[in-house]
Amino acid sequence: MNKYNTYLYQVAYSVLHSTNDAEDLTQEALLKIYASLPQYQHQGFKTWITRITVNKAIDYKRSRERKREQLSDEPELLLPMELTKTVEDEVMYKHRRQRIREYLDEIPDNYRDVLVAFYIEDKSYQEIAVEQGVTLKTVESKLYRAKQWIRKHWREDEWR
Structure with missing residues (x-):
């Protein structure tokens, strides 16, 4: 967590462009990574955690956009x-x-x-x-x- 926290925050921020959202998402990604460690196949750890973070950020962004679409009506x-x-x-x-x-x-x-x-x-x-x-x-x-x-x-x- 200490080693990759800043890196994962930067990844989340690059997708979300919001410091608060990126901080929250980084924590969620770290929890997901920890829970998924048994499935890790020991091939490119940094790539694996980056992919998890990017996927969580994209999912978050999509859900936020769906909410905005409903609000714009x-x-x-x-x-x-x-x-x-x-x-x-x-x-x-x-x-x-x-x-x-x-x-x-x-x-x-x-x-x-x-x-x-x-x-x-x-x-x-x-x-x-x-x-x-x-x-x-x-x-x-x-x-x-x-x-x-x-x-x-x-x-x-x-x-x-």
Whole structure:
């Protein structure tokens, strides 16, 4: 564990690009490696542990993307989960969800697609560019213009 912990963390981080996720995944990979030692066939230990870590990272990333896909269908679910204690809290929560949905509907389609992809689906500029068949600069411009549009058309006190 001491010998390969840093190496496995770097492998996990290269797939996940998140320090917290990479740390958690490294621990899970080390547990999996330990549990799988009886099946190890004494051929390339470092390659074997790298493969286990990469597979766990890919599985984690896929499950995270599936969750995001489900969330992108209902953006209001991205609101913090509050423990509603009263009927009034529940009504306010539903009202806020409805307002967010209405605000998202106001955004022009070409901006909304980029905003949802970047902020809700957590996609990179490159992924968005490939999906939409545009250049990286176009994605940057659309995000910038979308932010400008939001600043111009929304007042913060209206949606908070």
